[in-house]
């Protein structure tokens with residue numbers, strides 16, 4: 001009798017995904033686009049926590065330059081994806097980043113011009129390949145480290 005176990009790939013977990021934007025309330029500038037399965041208020045708390053732990057991240061440096069800091073940052077929902085897996089959520093986020101080109105998703109205006117982004121994880125990639133980059137081992141490990149509170 002064949003005892004070889006059959007490995008059934010796990011169904012992707014479906015959760016309620018949203019795309020959000022961080023806005024400077026003073027200028028109404030959209031400076032960062034992200035996605036989450038959490039509520040926007042939970043995601044904001046996490047951003048505030050991370051800004052203390054990783055003050056050198058592009059996005060948190062930008063918040064520190066805003067008068068009043070987080071007090072003048074507003075999180076707005078840009079898109080309700082509904083029930084989706086992580087892959088779909090990243091793809092939707094990717095589309096909105098390309099559409100809006102928010103300052104903090106791009107490392108600098110000069111680099112954004114030739115569509116090259118230097119990610120906080122240390123790797124450089126073309127904006128068209130953001131989706132693939134976000135799923136790379138190096139980036140996923142970086143994200144996991146950020147989420148480990």
Ligand SMILES: [Zn+2]
Nearest residue numbers: 119120121139
């Ligand atoms: Zn990365």
